Amino acid sequence: MKKSVRFSDFVHFFERNDTTAIFHALSREVVFANKENLTELNNCLSQAPGTDANNETINYLLQEKFLVPVNTDETDSLKLMQESILQHPCIDTLYLLLTNNCNFACKYCFFEGSYNNPKEKTINMTKKLAIDSVRQFAGFLKKACEYTDFNPYEPGIVFYGGEPFINADIFFATVEEVVTLKNSGLLPQNLAMNINTNGSLINHEIASFCAKHNIEVDVSLDGYQSMHDACRVWKGGNNGTFAEVMKGINILREAGAKTCISCTISETNVEELPDIFNWFLDGAGVGNVGFNPLLNSHQYKIDDSFCVHAKETLNWLIWDLYRQAK
Numbered sequence: 001m002k003k004s005v006r007f008s009d010f011v012h013f014f015e016r017n018d019t020t021a022i023f024h025a026l027s028r029e030v031v032f033a034n035k036e037n038l039t040e041l042n043n044c045l046s047q048a049p050g051t052d053a054n055n056e057t058i059n060y061l062l063q064e065k066f067l068v069p070v071n072t073d074e075t076d077s078l079k080l081m082q083e084s085i086l087q088h089p090c091i092d093t094l095y096l097l098l099t100n101n102c103n104f105a106c107k108y109c110f111f112e113g114s115y116n117n118p119k120e121k122t123i124n125m126t127k128k129l130a131i132d133s134v135r136q137f138a139g140f141l142k143k144a145c146e147y148t149d150f151n152p153y154e155p156g157i158v159f160y161g162g163e164p165f166i167n168a169d170i171f172f173a174t175v176e177e178v179v180t181l182k183n184s185g186l187l188p189q190n191l192a193m194n195i196n197t198n199g200s201l202i203n204h205e206i207a208s209f210c211a212k213h214n215i216e217v218d219v220s221l222d223g224y225q226s227m228h229d230a231c232r233v234w235k236g237g238n239n240g241t242f243a244e245v246m247k248g249i250n251i252l253r254e255a256g257a258k259t260c261i262s263c264t265i266s267e268t269n270v271e272e273l274p275d276i277f278n279w280f281l282d283g284a285g286v287g288n289v290g291f292n293p294l295l296n297s298h299q300y301k302i303d304d305s306f307c308v309h310a311k312e313t314l315n316w317l318i319w320d321l322y323r324q325a326k
């Protein structure tokens with residue numbers, strides 16, 4: 001058996017200090033090996049003299065497809081996965097961009113600076129467009145549900161901007177319409193709603209409305225004050241926005257609204273992700289956190305090597321949590 005297996009083509013190795021994460025890109029499973037384990041495993045696969053394999057390990061790696069018989073053509077695995085995802089492509093998420101206006105001028109704003117460009121015309125979504133979109137989405141979902149293989153994890157509506165709470169009245173009206181459609185069975189009960197906000201316009205009315213309708217509020221916060229304020233500044237100036245964002249988060253917490261921190265990874269915070277993560281939980285008191293590596297935009301250029309570094313750092317944060325939880 002030893003001679004006849006190899007690592008899958010979908011396996012990637014990520015090293016850090018004495019540990020290697022062995023990651024399967026199709027199943028997204030990961031296993032860890034120290035230097036000794038890895039040498040033993042490699043020797044076993046190449047049948048170096050004087051080494052012995054731990055069969056339990058080999059069997060596990062075979063079962064999880066980290067190892068495959070040497071002559072395996074893995075294109076079939078890829079095709080199977082593609083077919084299972086793409087068989088009946090359906091729309092299961094609706095994004096509503098409530099406005100292209102924003103009261104911040106983040107230095108890395110990924111919408112190519114349009115929100116910060118004074119020449120760009122400000123457009124707020126109308127109530128009619130928002131409501132028509134939701135009704136049309138209800139129709140798409142109903143059609144999608146006719147496919148027996150259609151099984152979205154959770155269909156959803158995402159309110160987005162600019163800063164969507166600039167158009168708060170349309171947000172309120174749209175959510176009321178969603179509730180009506182749910183109550184009349186035209187939208188599924190498990191349809192989730194969330195809103196991506198910079199947090200600065202959150203008040204008690206907004207927070208209790210979101211809590212009442214179980215809407216997840218994803219607030220952008222990039223770490224401690226110095227990190228956050230390095231990029232997230234008010235429009236028309238260079239002052240940081242940290243204090244106002246924290247105020248918004250506290251109002252949400254007091255109202256019992258489902259809150260998630262959305263942290264953009266940049267050069268200013270990438271080296272401290274584990275500490276920032278712990279601070280989000282203990283200092284900011286928010287249990288849900290999402291990290292987004294920064295992308296290139298017209299006005300903010302990202303080095304390729306930074307992208308690789310950011311992704312690896314993020315992977316290790318996730319894998320360390322995974323290992324702690326085991």
Ligand code: SF4
Nearest residue numbers: 102104106109162198
């Ligand atoms: S809060 Fe969002 S939309 Fe507004 S400037 Fe910052 S990144 Fe752009």
